[in-house]
Amino acid sequence: MIIDPIKQGLASGWDHRDGALLTEDLTLEADVAIIGSGAGGGVSAEILSQAGLKVLIIEEGPLKSSTDFKMMEKDAYPALYQESAGRQTADKAISIFQGRAVGGTTVVNWTTSFRTPDRTLDYWKENFAVEGFSAQEMLPWFLKMEQRLNIDTWKAPPNENNSILQRGLTKLGIPSHTIRRNVLGCWNLGYCGMGCPTNAKQSMLVTTLPAALNSGATLISRCRVEKIQFKSDQVVGLDCLALDASGNRPSGTKVTVKAKHYVLAGGAINSPALLLRSKAADPNKTIGARTFLHPVNAVAAEMPKRVEAYSGAPQSIYSDYFQQQDHAQEMGFKLEVPPLHPVLISIILGEFGEHHASLMQRYPRVHAMIALLRDGFHEQSQGGQVKLRDDGSPLLDYPITDYLWDGFRRAWKSMAETQFAAGAHRVIPMHLDSPVMGYSSWQEARREIDELPLQALRARLLSAHVMGGCAMGEDPKRSVVNSQGRFHHADNLWVFDGSAFPTSISANPQLSIYGLAAKQASGLAQRLTGTIPVSQSA
C-alpha cells in the first residue's frame, strides 16, 4: 500500500477548498496570495508560510494525488495538462506541454534537474541588467533546493532508451553525462509524465505544498484568477472564477481575494496572459514578449533489439556537446531522450493507415531522441508574444526564424548520426515529408535531411519548457519585473516563476525556477516580517 500524503493531510485538517464544490460566492483574505501552485508557487508558499505569513494559494487545476495516478495517458492528459495537452502555438506549428493541477507542471515533469548554466546568468547580467543572479550569488539557493527536493545523480543504470543515446555518442567520441533527478525511493517505472504513483518524485505536490498547508496556508483548487484589480500603483484584489467539475468552464460562482501582497506564479504563457487580461500597465509593451519554448525536434529510430522506451526513469543521460561551443552564429542544442507512451508516439508519427499501423507494431523497438534548442540568445531568436483570444484565454505567437530552422536541421542530422552509430536499422526524422519508413544509412539520412522543407506544420515540433514573458531586469523598457521580481508598475505584485527569465535557460528549467523562487520569496518574507526566514538556513 502506498501512503497518500495528500489524503492524510486533508484528513489532518488542511484548509483546502475545491472551487468546483462551492455553492456560494466567497471572499478570502491573506497576507500573501499566490496565483498558481507549480514550481514557483510551491516554493514561495512554503517559504512565506513558514515565515509566519498567512498564505493563500489559488490554483486553476484540480487537487489530484498518488491514489488518482493510474499511469494512463487517456486520464492524465485531460486531468493534469493545460488544454488537455493540446496547447499549440498560434500557427499550430509547435505543440506545448504544460501542467495544470495542484503542484503545477512539477506533477507531470520528468525530474531532470540542472542548475542555471553560468553563461546564461552572465548573459542576463550583461544584456538585461539583472542584478543578484551571478553564479556565486545563486549557488546557495540551488544548494538549498537540491537538498530540499533530494536532487541527486541517478544511480541506477540508464534504461535502454537512454543507453542508446550514450552508446551512440561514445561511438562518435562525443561526451555525455548522467542526469540528476529529484526523487526519493524511485521505483524506476517510467510514468513521471502521468503523475508519480509512488510519491517518489519530489514534486511540489508532496514537498513544499504539504509543508505550507501544515503551516496554516489555505489552498483553493479549480479556481481561476481571471483579473488582477489595480488601483494606481497597488493591487487591491483578485477576481476569481470557480470552475465546474470538468475543470474547463466557470461554474458561475465567484471568489474574491484580498491580500497585502500578491505573487504571480501561473507559469510562462499564463502569468503574462493574466497581466494582459487585467490591463496591467505596459507602457513599453514588454508583457508576454520574449516568451521562449526551448523548442524541440525529434528523430525516431528502429533498433535491432527491444528498447521499451516506456519503461524506466525517462531521462538519465544528456549531452551538452552541441551547445558548449560558442555558437554566436549557430543555434546550439541539448540532446536528451523522451519516454514513449502509446498516445504520444501515435500522435507524433504523422502518417495514418497501414503505414502508421506498421510503425506502431515496432513500438517496443522504437528509440527516440530530442534536441532542445537554446532560444533567446541571438538577434534572430527573440521568442514569441503572448496574446489573448476573444474569450481571454492565452495564445502564443512564436515565429520560427531561419536561424531556428537551421538549428533544427543540424539537430536532425546529429540525432540521426548518433542513432546509426548506436546500431539503428532505420531512422525517421519527425517530419511529414521524410519517407514513411525513414532512412537506412547515415549517408542517406545526411543527404536527404538536407532536402527536407523547413516549413511550419511539416516538421513535428514540441515544447515542454516554456519560459519568459515577464522578463526581469532593472530597465523597465526591456523588462516586466525588477531583479527582486517586483512588477515595475505596482508595489505589491511579484512574479516568482519561469516567466521571469529573460531568455530560455538552455537547460531543463525546474531547478532554475526553484532557485529563483527560493531567492525571491525569501527576499519578500524578509521584507514583510523584518527577519531572515528560518527556512533560509542554506
Next chain:
Amino acid sequence: MLSRRQLLKTGIAGVCMLGAARLAYGPFGENVSAYSSALSDQFQWLTPQRANIVSRFAPVMLQGAIPANNPARQQTLDEVVYGFDLAVSGLTPAIQKEVDQLFMLLELAPSRRLLFQVWDGWDHATDQQLADFLNAMKNHPIGLLQTAYAALHKLTMAAWYGNPKSWERIGYPGPPHHLFGGVS
C-alpha cells in the same frame, strides 16, 4: 484526385465559400446519416451526424491497427468514436470551437465537394476516396487544411491508442499495475 494546382485553387475558393455556405445552409448542413451505438447516449460533444463522420474516417485512419472483421471491428470502432468524443469534451471552449469549425467544413455540402471532391456525402465515399482525401488534406498547400488533418489525426489516434485494447497489437504491456496489486 485533383492536381496540386487545382487543389490550391479550389482550396482557396472553398475556404472563402465557407462563410457563404454557412449562411445558405444554416447551422445544420444537409442530411447526414445519424450514427448510434451502445455508447452514443453518453456523448457529450458529438452529434449523431458528426459521430457518423468520425465513424467513416476512423477505420481509414486506423487501417491495419484495428480488427479486420466484425463483430470485433464494429465494437472497436464504437469505442474509438466514444474516445473521440471524450477527447474533444476535455478540450477548452476555445479549442472546441475550432474543432466545431472543422466539422462544419466537413459537414457542409459545398465545402465538402469543392475542397474534398466528395460529392454524395461521406456515407457513399469509399475507403480509398477517404484515404485520398486524408492524404490531400495532409499535404494541402493551405495550412488550414493541414491543421484540419492534424486535428482529425490526433483525436482519432488518441481515442484508439489510449484504449488498452490497442496495446496487444503493438506489444505494449501496459502500465505495471501488477506492482500495485492490480488497478482499482
